[in-house]
Amino acid sequence: xxxxxxxxxxxxxxxxxxxxxxxxxxxxxxxxxxxxxxxxxxxxxxxxxxxxxxxxxxxxxxxxxxxxxxxxxxxxxxxxxxxxxxxxxxxxxxxxxxxxxxxxxxxxxxxxxxxxxxxxxxxxxxxxxxxxxxxxxxxxxxxxxxxxxxxxxxxxxxxxxxxxxxxxxxxxxxxxxxxxxxxxxxxxxxxxxxxxxxxxxxxxxxxxxxxxxxxxxxxxxxxxxxxxxxxxxxxxxxxxxxxxxxxxxxxxxxxxxxxxxxxxxxxxxxxxxxxxxxxxxxxxxxxxxxxxxxxxxxxxxxxxxxxxxxxxxxxxxxxxxxxxxxxxxxxxxxxxxxxxxxxxxxxxxxxxxxxxxxxxxxxxxxxxxxxxxxxxxxxxxxxxxxxxxxxxxxxxxxxxxxxxxxxxxxxxxxxxxxxxxxxxxxxxxxxxxxxxxxxxxxxxxxxxxxxxxxxxxxxxxxxxxxxxxxxxxxxxxxxx
RNA sequence: CGGGCCGUGGCGCAGCCUGGCUAGCGCGCUUGCUUGGGGUGCAAGAGGUCCCGGGUUCAAAUCCCGGCGGCCCGACCA
Numbered sequence: 405x406x407x408x409x410x411x412x413x414x415x416x417x418x419x420x421x422x423x424x425x426x427x428x429x430x431x432x433x434x435x436x437x438x439x440x441x442x443x444x445x446x447x448x449x450x451x452x453x454x455x456x457x458x459x460x461x462x463x464x465x466x467x468x469x470x471x472x473x474x475x476x477x478x479x480x481x482x483x484x485x486x487x488x489x490x491x492x493x494x495x496x497x498x499x500x501x502x503x504x505x506x507x508x509x510x511x512x513x514x515x516x517x518x519x520x521x522x523x524x525x526x527x528x529x530x531x532x533x534x535x536x537x538x539x540x541x542x543x544x545x546x547x548x549x550x551x552x553x554x555x556x557x558x559x560x561x562x563x564x565x566x567x568x569x570x571x572x573x574x575x576x577x578x579x580x581x582x583x584x585x586x587x588x589x590x591x592x593x594x595x596x597x598x599x600x601x602x603x604x605x606x607x608x609x610x611x612x613x614x615x616x617x618x619x620x621x622x623x624x625x626x627x628x629x630x631x632x633x634x635x636x637x638x639x640x641x642x643x644x645x646x647x648x649x650x651x652x653x654x655x656x657x658x659x660x661x662x663x664x665x666x667x668x669x670x671x672x673x674x675x676x677x678x679x680x681x682x683x684x685x686x687x688x689x690x691x692x693x694x695x696x697x698x699x700x701x702x703x704x705x706x707x708x709x710x711x712x713x714x715x716x717x718x719x720x721x722x723x724x725x726x727x728x729x730x731x732x733x734x735x736x737x738x739x740x741x742x743x744x745x746x747x748x749x750x751x752x753x754x755x756x757x758x759x760x761x762x763x764x765x766x767x768x769x770x771x772x773x774x775x776x777x778x779x780x781x782x783x784x785x786x787x788x789x790x791x792x793x794x795x796x797x798x799x800x801x802x803x804x805x806x807x808x809x810x811x812x813x814x815x816x817x818x819x820x821x822x823x824x825x826x827x828x829x830x831x832x833x834x835x836x837x838x839x840x841x842x843x844x845x846x847x848x849x850x851x852x853x854x855x856x857x858x859x860x861x862x863x864x865x866x867x868x869x870x871x872x873x874x875x876x877x878x879x880x881x882x883x884x
Numbered sequence: 885c886g887g888g889c890c891g892u893g894g895c896g897c898a899g900c901c902u903g904g905c906u907a908g909c910g911c912g913c914u915u916g917c918u919u920g921g922g923g924u925g926c927a928a929g930a931g932g933u934c935c936c937g938g939g940u941u942c943a944a945a946u947c948c949c950g951g952c953g954g955c956c957c958g959a960c961c962a
Contacts, residue, residue, distance in 0.1 A: 490962040515962090549885090549960045556961070603962095610962035632962095699921055733922040740922090751921055761921080 433670060433683070439551040439558035441667065446683070446742055449691035450670050451561065455541065457593045457688075458563060458665070461585045467537040467565060472519050474543070475510035480518040484643040487517065490610020494546040512545045517611065517636070517662055520566045521644030528658060531570050531650050535578070539565040554671025555628070555884045562666035568646065568658040572637070575659035579635045582663045583616050586631035594669065595686040595794035596620050596676045597801050598630055599830075601854025602873045604837045609662075613637035619853045619879065621801045622675040625821070625828020627853050627881035630672050633663035676797050677766070683743030684766055686793050687786040692744050694722045694782055696760075697735045699751030712775070713750050716760065720779055722748070740765065745789055746782060764789055766796075801830070808833040811844060814880055818848035821882070831880040832856075845880060853879045 433447025443451065459469070475498060481488045491514050498510040513519070520538070528536060545559045565582060569575040583600055590598045598618035608615040612634040620630045640646070641657035650656050677684040687693055698713040700706040710726060717724045725735050732749070739747050749761040749770075759772045762781060766789055773781040806829055808814040814833050821829050830853070835841055837852055845851060855873030 487962085493960075494962090546961080550958090606962095608962070612962085615962085697921095701920060731920050731922090731924065733920080733924080736922050738923090749921065753921070 433674065434554065436551065436553050436557065439548075441554070441557040441560065443561075443667065443670075447670055450673060450685065450689050451667060453689040453691065454589070454593070454665075454669055455563070457589050458585070461589070462539050462563075462565070465537070465581065465585070467539045467567075470538045470540050471542065472513075472516050472523070472540060474513055476513050476516070476519045478509045478511050480522055481511055483518060483521075484611045484640055486639070487611030487643075491515075491546075494548055496545050496547050513542070514544055514546045515662070515664070516540065516542070516544075516564055517566065517640055517660075518644070521640045521646060521660075524566075524568050524641075524646045524658065524660075525644045528568060528646055528648050531648055534568055534570045534648060534658065535574065536568045537565075537578075538567065539563055552884065554674070555668050557667075560667045562664045564662060564664040567661045568641070569660070570648065570650065570656075570658070572659045575661050576635055578661045579614075579616060579633045579663070582661070583618065583631075583633045586618050586633065586663075586665060589665075590618055590620065590630055590669075590672075591794065593686070593688045594673050594676070595688075595790055595797060596630070596672055597794065597798045599854065599856050599879060601856040601879065603632070603854055604842075604852040604878070606837075606839070606842055607851070609634045611636065611639055612662075613639065616857075617854055619881075619883075620672050620676065621797075621804060621828070621830060621881075622672070622884070623800065624675075625804045625882075627828070627830065627879075627883040628668070628672050628675070629853070629883065630669060631663070631665040634661060636660040636662060677793055678743065682741035684793070685743035685745060687745045687790045690743065690745050692723055692739075692742075693786055694720065694746035694748060695739050695744055696720075696722055696724045696748040696750060697732050697739070698724060698726060699732045699749060701752070705752050708755060709750060709752065712755060716748070716750065716775060716778060720782055722782075736763075746785055748778075748782075766793055804828065805830040805832060807831075811835060811841065815844065815848070818845070818850050818880075821848075828882050833878055833880060834876050835878050836876055837878055848882070850880050850882050853881050853883060855879075 432444060433450065434444055435442045462469075478497065481491065481495070495514060496512045498512065499506055501510075524536065527533065541561070541563050543559055543561050544564075547558060548556050551557050567575070567578050569578060587598050587600050590596045598620045600618055601616065603609075603615040603617055609632065614635040615632055616634070617632045618630045620628045622628055636659075638657040638659055640660050646658045646660075647655050648658055673685070673689065674683065677686065696713050696717050698706075698709045700709040710724070713724045713726070725739070727735070730738075732751075736747060736749075743765060745765050747763045747765070749763065754760050754772075757772075758775050760775055760778055761770055761772050762778075762785060763770045764785060771781075806817055808817055808831050811833070814831050814835070817829065817831050831850075835852075837855065842852065855876075855878050857873055
C-alpha cells in the first residue's frame with residue numbers, strides 16, 4: 405500500500421485520491437480517462453442509492469421521468485441569447501455523421517433546456533396542461549478547460565428536472581421545493597450539511613433569472629456547489645414560444661424551472677466523510693450496510709462458524725464473506741477500503757460466548773453483542789453512525805465558518821486562510837454582491853458562493869422561505 | 885494557451901547526472917505448502933518494443949534533436 409503523506413484534509417484532493425483511493429482495483433469508485441469518468445461498481449452503487457432517494461422524492465411531488473435525445477440541433481441552442489453565450493465555449497459539436505458533413509451540426513447536450521423547450525411548445529396549449537413536471541436521468545458533456553475527478557469531468561451523469569407553470573408564484577415555489585429536496589437528500593441521506601442560498605449574479609445559470617444552490621464544505625474547508633435549482637422566468641418560454649391559454653382566456657408564456665444534481669455528489673460524499681484508510685459511506689447510501697467476516701482455523705471450526713454465520717447473516721440480511729483463500733485480516737481491509745459501515749467478526753471465541761463482534765467504519769470502535777441482540781444492535785449502530793457522520797460534518801462546517809463586518813475584514817481572513825496549508829473557510833458578511841467585490845475576492849481565489857436563505861433547518865428539514873435571500877448577506881469561500 | 889514535473893512488466897518506482905555487467909525493486913498475478921481475532925510466511929514461476937522517430941558512439945533506458953502522450957498549478961467553469 406502506498407505510504408501516504410497527503411491526507412484527505414489537506415488541500416490536494418487529487419493527490420489524496422491518487423495515494424489512498426486509487427489502488428488499481430475495483431474498490432476505487434472511479435477513474436478518469438481523457439477528462440471523462442469511468443465509474444466502477446463501488447462508485448456506481450453510490451450513484452444508484454442517490455438515484456433511488458431522489459426518484460422517490462420526485463415521484464412523491466408528482467414528477468415524471470422522461471428521456472430526450474443526446475444530440476441537439478445547434479439552432480436550438482441559439483434561440484436563447486444568454487444561454488448560448490454562456491455555453492458556447494464548452495460545447496462539443498458533431499459536424500460529420502454517416503461519412504459526410506452535416507448541413508446543420510448537432511451539439512452534444514450540455515443540458516437540455518433547449519430541446520425540452522422545443523417540445524414544451526408542442527405539448528402545452530392550455531392551463532390544463534400545467535404544471536408539467538419532468539425529470540430525466542442522463543449524461544451530459546461540457547468541454548471544460550480543466551477536469552477534476554468527480555467534480556468537473558467532461559462527461560457526467562446527472563438528473564435534470566424541467567418544469568413549466570402557469571405563474572411565477574408557482575414556478576418559484578417549485579424552484580424552492582426542489583432546493584429543499586436537494587438539501588434533504590444531502591443532509592439526511594448523504595449526511596452532508598449544506599447551505600441553501602441564491603447564487604450571485606456572476607454565477608447564475610446562463611438563461612435564468614435567478615439560480616439557487618446548496619453549498620457544502622469539504623474536509624479541507626473548500627466549498628462545493630452540490631446542486632442547483634433555477635428560476636428560468638419566461639426566458640425559455642419566449643425563446644421557444646411556449647404559450648398557453650389561461651383560465652381567463654388570454655395567452656401567456658409559461659414560467660419554467662430547471663434543476664440538477666450530478667455525479668459530483670459522489671465526490672462531495674467522499675470528500676465529506678472518507679479518511680486516509682479509504683472510503684467511508686453513510687449507512688443510507690451504502691449498498692452493503694454490513695458484512696460478516698467469519699474466522700476459523702480448523703475444518704470443524706469452519707463448519708460451525710459458517711453455520712452460525714449464515715444463520716445470522718440471513719437474519720440480518722447481510723452478506724457473509726466466505727471467500728476461501730483470503731485471511732480474515734485481508735477481508736477486513738477489503739471492506740474497510742470500500743467504506744462498508746459495519747463489519748461483523750464471528751469466530752470460535754464468539755461462538756463459545758454466544759456473541760459477535762461489531763466494528764464501525766467511522767470510529768473504528770469494536771463492540772461485542774449477543775447473537776440474539778445482533779439485529780437491534782446493528783440497526784442502532786447504523787442509525788448512530790448516520791447521525792454521527794452528519795454531526796461531525798456539521799461541526800466542521802460551523803467551526804470553519806466566520807463572520808466579517810467589512811470587505812477589509814473578509815480580505816484579512818482570506819489572507820490568513822490562504823497562508824494556512826489546506827485551509828478553507830466560509831466567511832459570512834453583509835456585502836453588496838457586485839463586480840467590484842468579486843474582483844477583490846479574486847485575489848484570494850475566493851468567490852461569493854451564495855446569499856444564504858436561512859442558516860438552520862428544523863427537525864423535519866423544512867424551512868419557510870420566500871426565495872429572497874437575507875438582505876445583502878453573502879457567503880464567501882474558496883471553491884472547487 | 886502559459887508555468888512546473890513525468891513517460892522503464894498490470895500498478896507504483898529506482899537506474900539516467902558520470903553511456904558498458906543478464907535492466908532492477910516493491911505491490912499485484914500463477915502454482916504448491918503453510919497460515920488464519922487486522923494485509924501469514926516460505927519456495928518456485930509468468931510477465932519488458934525502457935513512449936515514438938532520428939542522431940552521436942565500438943556501445944544508448946542513460947547523451948543530443950524532433951515528435952507524441954500524461955499529471956499538477958494557473959487562465960476557464962453558466
